[in-house]
Amino acid sequence: MIMKPIVFTDLDGSLLDHESYSCEEARPALNLLQKKNIPVIPNTSKTMAELLPIRESIGNHDPFIVENGAAIYIPEGYFKDQPKGTKTITFKGEKFWEFSQAYPRSHWTNLLMKINWRYPDDYISFSQLGVSGILKCTGLSLEESIQANERKFSEPILWLGKQQAKKNFIHSVRAAGAEVVEGGRFMHIIDASTDKASAMNKLIDFFSQHDQQSKLKSIALGDSKNDVSMLNTADFAAVIKSPFHSRPPVERDEGIYISSGFGPKGWNQVIQKILTEHFIEQ
Numbered sequence: 001m002i003m004k005p006i007v008f009t010d011l012d013g014s015l016l017d018h019e020s021y022s023c024e025e026a027r028p029a030l031n032l033l034q035k036k037n038i039p040v041i042p043n044t045s046k047t048m049a050e051l052l053p054i055r056e057s058i059g060n061h062d063p064f065i066v067e068n069g070a071a072i073y074i075p076e077g078y079f080k081d082q083p084k085g086t087k088t089i090t091f092k093g094e095k096f097w098e099f100s101q102a103y104p105r106s107h108w109t110n111l112l113m114k115i116n117w118r119y120p121d122d123y124i125s126f127s128q129l130g131v132s133g134i135l136k137c138t139g140l141s142l143e144e145s146i147q148a149n150e151r152k153f154s155e156p157i158l159w160l161g162k163q164q165a166k167k168n169f170i171h172s173v174r175a176a177g178a179e180v181v182e183g184g185r186f187m188h189i190i191d192a193s194t195d196k197a198s199a200m201n202k203l204i205d206f207f208s209q210h211d212q213q214s215k216l217k218s219i220a221l222g223d224s225k226n227d228v229s230m231l232n233t234a235d236f237a238a239v240i241k242s243p244f245h246s247r248p249p250v251e252r253d254e255g256i257y258i259s260s261g262f263g264p265k266g267w268n269q270v271i272q273k274i275l276t277e278h279f280i281e282q
Helices: 024-035 048-058 105-118 126-138 142-148 163-175 196-210 225-233 263-278
Strands: 002-009 040-042 064-066 071-075 087-091 094-099 123-125 155-159 178-182 187-191 214-222 236-241 256-262
Touching: 002 196, 002 263, 024 263, 040 048, 040 064, 048 064, 048 087, 048 142, 064 196, 071 196, 105 155, 105 163, 105 187, 123 126, 126 142, 126 155, 163 178, 178 225, 196 214, 196 225, 214 225, 214 263, 225 236, 236 263, 256 263
Parallel strands: 002 040, 002 214, 214 236, 236 256
Antiparallel strands: 064 071, 071 094, 087 094, 123 155, 155 187, 178 187
């Protein structure tokens, strides 16, 4: 069987620069992947509304995973047949096959309301921030802040309190049936049954059902704690160096690459290295 790679990538701080949100330094690798018909799957904490213009700007037409693994979206017609367990949805005029087993956002905002009395001044959620607050905290544009708040399955929070209170908060949220994953700026309250790795594996299953002639190999790239599950699980893991936080605690000795450059520059380096060493004949 032919080995065929599929790339799963975090966005902010990985494919996209942490401050400018540009991917230009990763363009050579993106062009190579496109030339070789290798799928590039965004696997991100971002919302669907945020991701669609990013996909358009980089010329990406592959499936994608949003809100830390809460939902998979496949452009309608991407595979010959619609994968089982998906439903057809229309978003901003485009049709997608959606797969999700996560609770809706309202479930998590209600949970936070129940435990908020224990941590009244320690955090503020996206629902409390509103669009203007999100704009102020992130430096996003007004339109981008609106898109960031269009969440279906999760609730991000900005932590303001002390470290011990944070540990107690995470324990409380987990005891109530949720999971907390930490990204570059925010903590995300999500369904405990979902993460970036499980969504990655589910999407690989969908690919396998429609390509039984290839042996699929996953390449995961990320820079933050919320990328650890997919970095630990993928066939090849690429940890992207960050100038803003320490390396995520990936637990593996084989098949792991550490970038020397930051953000998209590092992304470009490690992708080309992995492809050259394992998939592209010289």
